[in-house]
Amino acid sequence: MRLKTFFWCILLTLLLPLEALAADGSKGELLANEADSLYSLQQYAEAQRVATQALNAMRSERNAEGEADCLNLLAIINIRLGDFNEAAKYAKQCYVLDEKSGDPDAMSSSLNTLAAIYMSMRQPKEAEKYVLKGIEYSKKADNPQRLAILHGMASEVYHYLKRDERSLQYATMAYEMEQKLGRKDKMAVRQAERASALIALKRHDEARKALDEAIPGLRASGNIHSLGIACNQMGLMLHNEGKDGEAVTYFNEALNIFLAQHDLYNEAMSRQGLYESLRHTDPDKAMEHNDRYMALRDSIYDKDTGELLTKYAVEYGYDQLQAENISLLQMRRIYLIAGVIMLLALLGFGLWRSRRDRLRMQELIRQIENMRIAEVGEVEPQIKEETEQNSQEDVATEDRLFVMRLVQVVNDGLSTGQYGVEAVASEMNMSVQTFRRRLMSVTGESPKAFISAIQMERAAKLLTDNPDMSIARVATLCGYDETNSFGRSFKRAYGVTPSQYRGQ
Incomplete structure (x- = not known):
């Protein structure tokens, strides 16, 4: 008897939120919004935790579009955290879903993420394939914002391939696109990309001019991560000019940014710059930075990561990803059954809050x-006789x-x-x-x-x-x-x- 009563309580609990769920959005969407906000605030570790919860919720709800969004966000977050194994895994799963949807804008977004991962792993030839394909899809989608971002990524790709004239072309096109869009914060990012190519081409006066525009712009927009990258660039340029004292100032600023953000890849770049700039004036401190740089390099570019990316390079790893998804789905079902009552209680509260916020x-x-x-047909308010009414109006x-x-x-x-x-x-x-x-x-x-x-x-x-x-x-x-x-x-x-x- 007790078991039967318990069964009906569970059934009613499951049915009651359905109408509200349709009107106010799912638990997965609520969590995805929260993760997106945390990422925008550059709180990457917390964003990763919430995005993982959102991904599990989207899969449980069979929301393929939401699942793809969560996978893409997790890939980007893991790039920021320096975990390229996880980033590659999420990005590939995202691309498989986007390819099934046939949405060119979504595919261009996934391809941009994949290009970023391969760039972080120093595989620019692989990144080139993805970024050029992403530009093609972005043009089909008529998305000027994504097109500017992909041109910026293409600039980075060709910079690493030491084709810096081409790199400068793409960065300049990206900068001009951002100008048309009126996005001053992104213009600063594109100037930093232009500076990378100009430094390599030994056009130092132009590079300094680009960075002089980029760094204040990044400070004003609060884009701390890109500011750190620009400081690394300024430090490198100053070091190449023999101005190691000034270079150390910029490298240290960049290092503090990347330590706070747990960005291992860019921390390594700052450490390498500090080693090069300090080795003649403070060799002990320089060796400390060099030791940390070597440890970071070994942890980031390990053998397992290389094998993972090679495996994924074969036809987007579709069959293996499909098998992994089935295994993950089975595990998730076990956890979902165990926690269904608590989950629904939390969902009910989230739905109530969502409805209240929407209203x-x-x-x-x-x-x-x-x-x-009212502004179109604005009229002057009528003058009241009473002083109190005049004051209130x-x-x-x-x-x-x-x-x-x-x-x-x-x-x-x-x-x-x-x-x-x-x-x-x-x-x-x-x-x-x-x-x-x-x-x-x-x-x-x-x-x-x-x-x-x-x-x-x-x-x-x-x-x-x-x-x-x-x-x-x-x-x-x-x-x-x-x-x-x-x-x-x-x-x-x-x-x-x-x-x-x-x-x-």
Whole structure:
């Protein structure tokens, strides 16, 4: 009797969340969004943990598109963490799923990740195959953002192949693409790539000019990882010019960045630069850096990793990956059965929170939309006779003008990437703290939530008013670097994908 009662309790628990799940997104999507945010904040270890949970959830839900997104994110995270074995495994599984989907944009993203892994493993000839194929798919997908990224990757590939004239061509094309997109933060990255080729071509004056633009730009955008790479480049150039004292300053800055991020590959580059720059003035310290560099090199480029990549190079390793997926699926089923009740309880809470956040977001979007419509036919408020009513209306008008100004500032900054809280507060002539307090008092919302609502309102309008505009272009105009990240944010706000919204 007890067993029968327990069975019915489990059955009801399983059935009750289904309607909410359809409306508010799955556990996998919630976890994927969290992992994506952590990666954007460069919290790679925590992002890896959450992305792994998201991947398992996506597979349990049989969400192939979400599974591919998680695999791609895990591959990129593991590159940042220096675990290229894991990165290669995830990237190959992702490409297999993307190839099945036939989506050229998704395939170009996976191929870019694979090229990055092979570059990290110093196999530029393999990387060249992937990056050129990725450029081909990116053109088919009409994704200018991805095309710029892949041109940047191609520049790195040809730099390692010592074909630096070609490397410079690709980096310059990538820089010009970013200029057209108005992405100043990415322009700084492309200048750093140009500098690598220019240094190799011994065009040091041009290289210094490129790095002088790149390093401040990377500092302003908060792109710490790329800043570290640019500091390594500046250190190398200064060392080649015999300015070892200045070179050490840049190498040390880069080393501190990569130690904090647990980036073994780039830490090794900083250590090597410090060894070369210090060996004549401080040989003991130089040998410390050299010993650490040798240990890092051995741990990163080991024999097992080389064998793994060779194995995966054969027809994308499809058969072996399929067998691995079956084995993983069987193991996951055991764990899922053991933890189903706890999982559903957590899912129910997540769904409730997701529904609450969506309703709040939709209300914010409606308010912003109404303000935009009202602005077109704006009329001056009628003057009241009573002094108290005049005072109240003045306050209300001041608050409304503040919010309207905020909407304008954010919309102006979306296509250029200048829509973060600090940038917006500066444009509003306020400190960040004052801006945050003012917005909370007027709207009851945090700056991040309100800025997201402005992005989503703009996205919906672009999708409706421009039926021929690509989703990738809409994402760019709304301040997103990645179409996948934009799609998840849009679905979180509206409950449907951008394509589905456009077709309604």
